[in-house]
Amino acid sequence: MAYDTEIYHDNGAAFGRRTRFFRNADIGGVEWMYGVDYANGDRGWMLYMATGFHETIASLKASGMFLSRLDN
Numbered sequence: 001m002a003y004d005t006e007i008y009h010d011n012g013a014a015f016g017r018r019t020r021f022f023r024n025a026d027i028g029g030v031e032w033m034y035g036v037d038y039a040n041g042d043r044g045w046m047l048y049m050a051t052g053f054h055e056t057i058a059s060l061k062a063s064g065m066f067l068s069r070l071d072n
Helices: 035-039 057-062
Strands: 020-024 030-034
16 A cells, blocks of 8 residues: 655634544545544555545645645
């Protein structure tokens, strides 16, 4: 499986929520996990079901979702 190595975040902490990390899934769609879980070594990504398999990071950003590259 070729997972997307570019990880994005929604900066949820700035809005009083937990920050979520997102990446493009190799099967289509977008995967996510909470930032705190990723920081603790968890790599159990979950499919972002709200979008279905047709969404990508680019399409989520185009529809108005704030996502920034993790390394930025």
